[in-house]
């Protein structure tokens with residue numbers, strides 16, 4: 001249970017400062033309160049500078065309010081719920097919440113009683129913290145900060161790398177659309193990192209001037225702190241940031257192999273979802289970036305060269321990541337008129353895995369989106385490929401945009417069952 005400072009300015013840090021000066025990263029937090037004093041403390045925390053990057057939404061309703069809300073909305077990184085219930089009644093209420101929460105969501109429970117047994121039971125079942133009201137803003141910030149920026153906190157960003165099995169397969173377009181969808185619809189703060197320094201299309205696809213962005217970061221990764229990162233990233237909407245490639249040919253891009261990893265590490269320290277757009281090349285750094293990813297999406301076209309390359313890429317990934325789930329495979333540009341193609345079934349048999357998604361060739365939609373600097377769903381939300389972007393976004397984040405699919409298939413309680421034996 002979190003230690004309770006006697007007043008809001010008392011803390012372990014000197015000069016009355018909260019002990020964790022690092023700002024809380026760009027996570028999304030929803031709080032559901034039962035009592036006005038808790039609500040007021042959370043609202044004051046929400047306007048604190050240390051939470052200025054995070055999105056903290058405060059509403060009333062307690063655990064039941066949260067259960068109802070997530071019946072219709074995607075879950076954030078962190079849910080804070082207040083309860084006036086006691087003992088095992090709290091666990092029962094939380095079981096309902098677990099039913100509608102995504103697996104990766106962390107939960108903080110705020111209660112009115114100092115009950116050590118309940119605290120133990122809740123943490124054993126995967127609840128991150130149990131706070132006893134009345135709360136003060138700095139205590140709330142410290143608790144959140146400990147979860148995400150404390151010395152033991154894992155980096156918050158999941159890194160998803162998109163790679164094409166051959167040049168022009170569609171990896172970049174799909175990566176940008178998926179990143180955009182994750183930020184816009186799943187409401188997860190996302191950074192798209194374009195590692196195609198000379199020919200990258202992030203700037204074009206989002207209709208933004210790319211500047212030097214990623215090239216500056218890669219040429220001096222040791223200088224890349226929070227402040228510089230903030231300067232180099234292009235903000236594109238409330239939750240999307242772009243690390244765009246300059247796409248100029250007037251300079252040589254000589255980058256140290258480890259610089260790519262350093263840049264990704266820095267970005268993932270503050271952003272929950274990092275989409276990496278890899279150029280079609282096989283170099284020490286691109287191999288390393290691919291193999292180090294949390295999620296890999298290979299975009300393949302149905303031709304022989306692509307089949308061979310896909311198989312080789314999958315073999316390397318399977319051999320080097322024996323304890324990870326296999327990469328996701330997206331077959332793209334199916335059904336180009338008059339072009340002979342390898343049927344999906346044969347392709348799947350040859351590479352040893354079924355594609356997770358098959359996308360049709362849709363030149364009008366892709367062409368319009370590319371030429372207008374728009375995303376595919378912005379041009380035509382109902383198109384098959386737009387629906388495909390949703391599917392990939394949900395696959396790589398484990399999040400859903402609406403609750404229907406969650407309720408349907410879940411046979412386990414995500415955070416509640418995580419640690420329960």
Ligand SMILES: Nc1ncnc2c1ncn2[C@@H]1O[C@H](COP(=O)(O)OP(=O)(O)OP(=O)(O)O)[C@@H](O)[C@H]1O
Pocket residue numbers: 164166167168169170171172173174196201278279280332333334359360361362363364366367370385
């Ligand atoms: N399903 C599709 N239907 C029609 N056109 C598509 C489709 N997928 C991608 N394209 C188009 O193919 C072209 C190449 O796409 P993109 O740049 O995303 O590929 P890439 O794999 O990133 O290529 P590179 O090897 O240059 O990195 C773009 O003009 C894109 O609009």
Ligand SMILES: [Mg+2]
Pocket residue numbers: 171172173196277278279280
């Ligand atoms: Mg590309």
